[in-house]
Each structure stands twice: as structure tokens, then as C-alpha cells.
Amino acid sequence: MIITEEIKISDNGFVFNSRTGDSFNLNPFGLNIIKLIAEKKEFEQIKEKVLDEYDISDLTFEKDFYEFCALLKHHQIILQDNPLEFK
Amino acid sequence: MQKMKITIAVTGLNNTDNPGPGVPVIRSLKESSAFEPIIIGLVYENLEPGIYMEDLCDKIFQIPYPSTGSEELLERIEDIHQREKIDVLIPNFDAELFSFMKNEKRLLEKGIHTFLPTLKQFQERDKDRLPDYGKKYGIKVPGSINMGSMNQISEIKEKFDYPVMVKGKFYDAYLAYNPEQVKQAFNKISSKWGLPVIAQEFIKGTEVNVVALGDGQGNTIAAVPMRKQYITDKGKAWGGITLSDEKMLNLTRQLIRKTKWKGGMELEMIKTMQNEYYLIEINPRIPAWVYLAVGAGQNIPEALVKLALEQEVAPMEDYESGKMFVRYSYDMIVDLEKFEKISMNREI
Known part of the structure; x- marks a missing residue:
């Protein structure tokens, strides 16, 4: 997964797509995740970090992460050639 | 560098809820690093807000509607020119463009420079000819x-x-x-x-626009894409944001190259969910949101004046994406004398 170069992410969670003109507000958890994606962390690394920090199950994380990534893809924030790449 | 003193006449001072481009064009010219402009405001109505804005125009003249006849309009412009010596005229209404394009030579002989599309360029982009236009220049249209x-x-x-x-x-x-x-x-x-x-x-998607300037030789001198963020019930942008959309810029450059477009223009497009672009309209003049382009780094009115004066202008490639404009309405308190002057004398 690659965050497209047109995406600007501010420290307070404001995301701006300069290609489409769309902007989004992320909550701190979403901001955490998108930063990890931006740092090109692998799915397993992100999962490990999140499970360390938050009291959630594997399954809940995977489900929420999948939904979040689908949303990022829908809004052209990430490029994802292989739809199963984050699995 | 010393700025060049120059007299520029501008129409379209109707900054209403359907704003003309005159006021933003003047603001842009006043920020020029090359010119020190004397601004002649040309108005059709005595309540165009630009008349009453402080420090906007040096002089204001009322001119007759083009519908009353090109000759009357031209004679009035020539009369103003005799007194004020207009160097460059920037018309900003679609309805008046025809008269000025047709009389480009006559104006130039008097010393009034313009930089307008040719009649052919103007007519072939008419809305009722759009399908042929799309076919001819290889661009998707509805x-x-x-x-x-x-x-x-x-x-x-x-x-x-x-x-x-x-x-x-x-x-x-x-x-x-x-x-x-x-x-x-x-x-x-x-x-x-x-x-x-x-x-x-009806093409479903997001409306995106480009303000651009062609030099008449096929070169794109300036181009800034924008997405309307807030649209009035008249379909006008009340807020917008610059985009970094290479595909839109390429489309614009291609179109200007193929048509050899001369002058300012606004391309109105719809971007579909499949990232396809449909051209829905071409406005053959600078749009009212041009000041956003200036704010983002491309002073298009200044470049247009340079082209009108046959000065060299290098293409502007850079601009800042994510720059926004937000319009507002503002009540000016105006003394009756100003209204009286423009109503009675047709000038201020």
C-alpha cells in the first residue's frame, strides 16, 4: 500500500487530497494507522504495534483495518494493486 | 525594476451573487510586479458594486450594452480613449466579446490593445457545437x-x-x-x-474547472485547476480549492495546443468516479475566480496584459495546490453623490 504523493497529512489528523480537492478529519487512532502506512510498515508490523497499544482482539483489528483501508482506497488516498495486499 | 505605467480598461465590475471577473482582474493587476496600472472601470449598470469599492478604479465610465449595437459601444470606448488613453482593454463578459473581437483591428489602430480569442475559436466552442468540438479536438464531451x-x-x-x-x-x-x-x-x-x-x-461526477491562458501560438502560458467547494444556487463557486491534477493540466495544454487558443479561458469539466474527464463548457474569457490562481502563484491577468502588449511571457508551470478562496458579501455604505454622478454624468 502506498499513500499517493498528492496526499498531505497534518499532525492533527487533517488529510487533504490535492488531486481531488477532498479533505478528511481523522481521529487519533486513524491518524496513527495512516502514519504507519505512510512509513511503509508491513501489515504484520502495524498489527503488532496496535495490539501492543490497544486492548483489542486480532479479529477486531483485522476487520477494522480492512474497512479503514477500503475507505482510504475509495477516496484515492492509497494505491493498492493487490486488494489482498494488507492481509 | 521600475514598473511600467499603463492604463487598463476593465469591464465586469458586477460583483454580485453572479459575479463578473472585473474586480478580481483589477486586484490581480494591482498586484503586478511589472505594471503600475491606472484602472478605468467600464460598467453597464449604475449599481455594479465595483463602482463603489474604494481604491479599486481610478476612473469609471458607463458604457452602452452591446445589444444596443456594436457601433455605439465602440464609439463610447473611443470617446473614453481620447480622454484617458487606454493601453489595454480587458472585456470580461461573454456578451460583449463578439463586438470587441470583431473590432480588434479598429481598436488597435487607435492604440487600444486587446488579447482575445479569434472569432473562429469563439464560435466553434459554442455550447450547441460542443459534440463537434469534442470530436475535432479529441476530448470527451457529453x-x-x-x-x-x-x-x-x-x-x-x-x-x-x-x-x-x-x-x-x-x-x-x-x-x-x-x-x-x-x-x-x-x-x-x-x-x-x-x-x-x-x-x-448528465454526467455524474465532480465539477472541476481550469483557468488558463493561451498565447495564440499553441502554448499554455498559465493553467490552474480548481474544484468548487461551495456552489450557489446559480451554480457559481462561492469557495474553491486548487488541485494538483496532472491529467487536467495535460488536457488543457493539449486543447490549447490544438486550438492555438488566444486569451484567457475557463474549462468546465466533470470528473467521473472512473477518473474520466468530460468537457461540459468553455468560457472564452477569464473567470471570476481568477484571483485564486494569482494567490496560488500565477498572475494570469498580468500575463494577459503582457501578451496584449506583445511582450515576451514565459509559461508559468508552478502553482501551489491546496490554496482556497472563500467569497463573502459585504455591505458598503455609499454616499448618494457617487450614485448621482454615475447616473447623471455616466462617469466618475
Whole structure:
């Protein structure tokens, strides 16, 4: 997964797509995740970090992460050639 | 560098809820690093807000509507020129462009420079010719039917799915979901703007626009894409943001190269979910949101004046994406004397 170069992410969670003109507000958890994606962390690394920090199950994380990534893809924030790449 | 003193006449000071580009064009010129402009405001109505804005125009003259005849309009411009010595004239209304384009040489002989599209460029991008335009220049456009009478409304469902856009040749557009709504729009538009009324395929997507400047040789001197963020009920942008969309810029550059477009222009496009771009309209002049382009780094009115004066202008490639404009309305308190002067003397 690659965050497209047109995406600007501010420290307070404001995301701006300069290609489409769309902007989004992320909550701190979403901001955490998108930063990890931006740092090109692998799915397993992100999962490990999140499970360390938050009291959630594997399954809940995977489900929420999948939904979040689908949303990022829908809004052209990430490029994802292989739809199963984050699995 | 010393700035060049220059007198520039500008129309379109109607900063209403359907704003003309005059006021933003003047603001841009006043920020020019090359010119120290004396601004002559040309107005049609005595309540155009630009008349009453402090420090905007050095002089203001009322001019007759082009509909009263080109000759009358030209004579008035020449009369003003005798007194003020206009170096460059920037017309900002679609309706007046024809008169000025047709009399470009006559104006130049008097020393008034313009930088306008050719008549051919102006006419071939007419809304009722858009499908041919798309074919000729290899750009996607929505399908359309030019309706000369209401009998043709039945043709719509054979060609497109509802809803459709119903548009006037010059102005006005309504979204119609069924033949009955097309009829209503047809009556409204034809009574105001004449025939044909255009039924245009409705393309679902985001409206995006580009303000651009062509040098008449096929080169794009400036181009800034924008997405409307806040749209009034007249379809006008009340807020917008610059985009970094290379595909839109390439489309613009290609079109300017193929058409050898001369002057300012606004491309109105729809971007679909599949990232396809459909050209829905070309406005043959600088749009009212041009000051956003200046804020983002491209002073298009300044470049247009340079081109009009046959000065060298290097293409501007860079601008800042994510720059926004937000319009506002503002009540000015005006003394009666100013209104009296423009009403009685036709000048201030």
C-alpha cells in the first residue's frame, strides 16, 4: 500500500487530497494507522504495534483495518494493486 | 525594476451573487510586479458594486450594452480613449466579446490593445457545437441534442437516460428528471436566451474547472485547476480549492495546443468516479475566480496584459495546490453623490 504523493497529512489528523480537492478529519487512532502506512510498515508490523497499544482482539483489528483501508482506497488516498495486499 | 505605467480598461465590475471577473482582474493587476496600472472601470449598470469599492478604479465610465449595437459601444470606448488613453482593454463578459473581437483591428489602430480569442475559436466552442468540438479536438464531451422546438423533447429518451441537463445557448442550466421538467426548463430558457435549447447528457461526477491562458501560438502560458467547494444556487463557486491534477493540466495544454487558443479561458469539466474527464463548457474569457490562481502563484491577468502588449511571457508551470478562496458579501455604505454622478454624468 502506498499513500499517493498528492496526499498531505497534518499532525492533527487533517488529510487533504490535492488531486481531488477532498479533505478528511481523522481521529487519533486513524491518524496513527495512516502514519504507519505512510512509513511503509508491513501489515504484520502495524498489527503488532496496535495490539501492543490497544486492548483489542486480532479479529477486531483485522476487520477494522480492512474497512479503514477500503475507505482510504475509495477516496484515492492509497494505491493498492493487490486488494489482498494488507492481509 | 521600475514598473511600467499603463492604463487598463476593465469591464465586469458586477460583483454580485453572479459575479463578473472585473474586480478580481483589477486586484490581480494591482498586484503586478511589472505594471503600475491606472484602472478605468467600464460598467453597464449604475449599481455594479465595483463602482463603489474604494481604491479599486481610478476612473469609471458607463458604457452602452452591446445589444444596443456594436457601433455605439465602440464609439463610447473611443470617446473614453481620447480622454484617458487606454493601453489595454480587458472585456470580461461573454456578451460583449463578439463586438470587441470583431473590432480588434479598429481598436488597435487607435492604440487600444486587446488579447482575445479569434472569432473562429469563439464560435466553434459554442455550447450547441460542443459534440463537434469534442470530436475535432479529441476530448470527451457529453452527448447533446439542440432543440429548436418542444417536439424534440421526445428524442431525449431515445438518446440518453434521465436526468438530463437543459441549457441555454449562452446561460442558464437546469437538471430535469422527466420530459415535463424539460418542458418547463425549455420555456424558461427559450424565453430568455432564445433557441436552440440544449439537452445535454448528465454526467455524474465532480465539477472541476481550469483557468488558463493561451498565447495564440499553441502554448499554455498559465493553467490552474480548481474544484468548487461551495456552489450557489446559480451554480457559481462561492469557495474553491486548487488541485494538483496532472491529467487536467495535460488536457488543457493539449486543447490549447490544438486550438492555438488566444486569451484567457475557463474549462468546465466533470470528473467521473472512473477518473474520466468530460468537457461540459468553455468560457472564452477569464473567470471570476481568477484571483485564486494569482494567490496560488500565477498572475494570469498580468500575463494577459503582457501578451496584449506583445511582450515576451514565459509559461508559468508552478502553482501551489491546496490554496482556497472563500467569497463573502459585504455591505458598503455609499454616499448618494457617487450614485448621482454615475447616473447623471455616466462617469466618475
